[in-house]
Amino acid sequence: MQRIEHRACFGGWQDVWEHRADTLGTAMRVGVYLPPQAAYGRCPVLYWLSGLTCTEQNFITKAGAQRYAAEHGVIVVAPDTSPRGAGVPDADGYDLGQGAGFYLNATQPPWSAHYRMHDYVVHELPALIEAHFPADDARAISGHSMGGHGALVLALRNPGRYRSVSAFAPIVAPTEVPWGRKAFAAYLGEDPAVWREWDACALVAQARERLPLRVDQGEADEFLATQLQPERLREACAAAGHPLTLRLHPGYDHSYYFIATFIGEHVAYHAAALRA
Amino acid sequence: MQRIEHRACFGGWQDVWEHRADTLGTAMRVGVYLPPQAAYGRCPVLYWLSGLTCTEQNFITKAGAQRYAAEHGVIVVAPDTSPRGAGVPDADGYDLGQGAGFYLNATQPPWSAHYRMHDYVVHELPALIEAHFPADDARAISGHSMGGHGALVLALRNPGRYRSVSAFAPIVAPTEVPWGRKAFAAYLGEDPAVWREWDACALVAQARERLPLRVDQGEADEFLATQLQPERLREACAAAGHPLTLRLHPGYDHSYYFIATFIGEHVAYHAAALRA
Numbered sequence: 001m002q003r004i005e006h007r008a009c010f011g012g013w014q015d016v017w018e019h020r021a022d023t024l025g026t027a028m029r030v031g032v033y034l035p036p037q038a039a040y041g042r043c044p045v046l047y048w049l050s051g052l053t054c055t056e057q058n059f060i061t062k063a064g065a066q067r068y069a070a071e072h073g074v075i076v077v078a079p080d081t082s083p084r085g086a087g088v089p090d091a092d093g094y095d096l097g098q099g100a101g102f103y104l105n106a107t108q109p110p111w112s113a114h115y116r117m118h119d120y121v122v123h124e125l126p127a128l129i130e131a132h133f134p135a136d137d138a139r140a141i142s143g144h145s146m147g148g149h150g151a152l153v154l155a156l157r158n159p160g161r162y163r164s165v166s167a168f169a170p171i172v173a174p175t176e177v178p179w180g181r182k183a184f185a186a187y188l189g190e191d192p193a194v195w196r197e198w199d200a201c202a203l204v205a206q207a208r209e210r211l212p213l214r215v216d217q218g219e220a221d222e223f224l225a226t227q228l229q230p231e232r233l234r235e236a237c238a239a240a241g242h243p244l245t246l247r248l249h250p251g252y253d254h255s256y257y258f259i260a261t262f263i264g265e266h267v268a269y270h271a272a273a274l275r276a
Numbered sequence: 277m278q279r280i281e282h283r284a285c286f287g288g289w290q291d292v293w294e295h296r297a298d299t300l301g302t303a304m305r306v307g308v309y310l311p312p313q314a315a316y317g318r319c320p321v322l323y324w325l326s327g328l329t330c331t332e333q334n335f336i337t338k339a340g341a342q343r344y345a346a347e348h349g350v351i352v353v354a355p356d357t358s359p360r361g362a363g364v365p366d367a368d369g370y371d372l373g374q375g376a377g378f379y380l381n382a383t384q385p386p387w388s389a390h391y392r393m394h395d396y397v398v399h400e401l402p403a404l405i406e407a408h409f410p411a412d413d414a415r416a417i418s419g420h421s422m423g424g425h426g427a428l429v430l431a432l433r434n435p436g437r438y439r440s441v442s443a444f445a446p447i448v449a450p451t452e453v454p455w456g457r458k459a460f461a462a463y464l465g466e467d468p469a470v471w472r473e474w475d476a477c478a479l480v481a482q483a484r485e486r487l488p489l490r491v492d493q494g495e496a497d498e499f500l501a502t503q504l505q506p507e508r509l510r511e512a513c514a515a516a517g518h519p520l521t522l523r524l525h526p527g528y529d530h531s532y533y534f535i536a537t538f539i540g541e542h543v544a545y546h547a548a549a550l551r552a
Contacts, residue, residue: 008496008527010537064340064536220284251284260340261286 010070011036023120024083031060037073042136044274049143049150062256072271083114103150106187140270152200159209164273166214172233201236212243218252286346287312299396300359307336313349318412320550325419325426338532348547359390379426382463416546428476435485440549442490448509477512488519494528
């Protein structure tokens with residue numbers, strides 16, 4: 001791993017690392033915030049998954065999470081949103097290809113050789129983090145929009161892997177909305193049964209573990225009705241008896257100003273679970 | 277004034293407005309954060325001046341100041357760093373022309389027709405803010421790098437206009453360093469006596485009002501030795517008997533991670549002065 005940014009921040013260090021990702025067959029960048037406590041011992045890790053068009057930079061420059069991570073002694077790991085590079089397939093538009101990995105393992109050509117973000121985020125990246133940083137194996141996961149979908153799906157697919165999960169404005173039912181349907185058709189092919197393995201609402205119905213889901217959603221979010229539809233998650237959790245805290249916030253939109261406002265509560269929530 | 281962004285943030289609103297600036301002869305954008313308290317009455321105002329290359333966006337997206345402004349009930353106004361537009365003179369390079377107004381009134385062609393950021397920030401903008409928003413006339417000023425120079429110079433040149441002033445990594449002696457010498461030669465011509473009217477260290481020597489200066493500086497700042505040289509301000513303040521709090525922070529660089537770490541202390545400092 002090669003460190004390409006190193007910046008003092010709230011008594012710790014906001015770094016960016018670049019490394020070869022075998023799972024993805026390309027180089028990847030990842031933001032790693034080391035709180036002051038990491039200078040003295042191992043800390044738990046919160047993984048943050050960003051949304052469409054984002055790189056590892058958006059969350060670390062705009063969310064203001066470092067203050068809370070420093071307060072609670074949590075390492076925050078923010079990977080890129082897809083494989084990237086000249087040899088990685090891409091598509092026109094912001095919602096497929098590079099910057100739009102959807103945190104799944106693609107099965108269809110030309111995507112299947114590189115687009116394996118599920119395995120990268122769930123397995124390869126934590127192994128690297130736990131080997132190279134003062135990180136213990138207590139993991140939490142959160143994310144925004146496409147990354148909120150990723151956080152919910154990765155937690156639901158991997159029982160016992162995460163102590164807690166939360167999401168900001170997640171795509172809760174990608175099989176039912178345009179962003180998800182376009183991406184899943186390309187990455188996964190046309191079989192609806194396969195799509196359901198990557199849909200939080202469908203996964204809730206068959207979950208073996210009842211890890212509580214915590215979701216915050218702005219009511220002025222420009223994608224609320226078309227792409228997000230949090231009521232689908234409320235219905236799925238109610239039907240399955242799955243614990244859900246869904247908070248709707250009047251006035252808030254889809255931007256990082258929304259994330260910045262509530263990220264402190266999410267970091268505190270994860271910190272409590274990680275240290276329990 | 278036309279509102280072009282409107283985003284809920286920490287219980288208030290992070291807006292961006294565009295307006296015709298008569299002082300500058302062009303349209304300008306300005307970030308305005310209205311804390312929750314502004315819905316119920318008038319609030320004091322902190323003006324923030326950004327550094328080279330910045331627009332009104334950098335501070336409002338990266339510094340995380342809204343949390344503290346909401347806590348203390350302070351409006352935060354963040355203008356652009358120069359006049360802009362097709363009719364406004366520009367230069368090659370990031371340190372002269374658009375994005376590099378240096379918060380002065382240019383006297384030399386072709387700059388003098390538009391580059392009057394001192395008058396815009398000190399007079400035209402506060403008049404607009406106090407007419408269009410629930411702002412009272414208690415004003416504080418802060419900024420970063422070129423904007424730190426701006427905050428110090430505007431406060432020192434305009435006794436009684438600001439209740440408090442602070443700066444992050446300011447250019448304290450522009451007449452002595454490359455950034456300032458290049459800009460001053462272009463905007464002000466070759467007379468060193470004129471330059472000194474826009475140099476914080478020179479102004480301290482002749483200040484009529486002893487408004488305390490508060491400065492934070494990172495010791496790992498990549499511009500510390502070449503462009504910033506805070507020891508010059510320490511010496512000028514010591515010689516003049518001008519109150520200065522200069523804090524040096526090991527490890528911190530010139531980035532917004534440094535600003536984000538300490539902006540909460542600055543907002544609290546200004547809030548106390550504004551409400552005194």
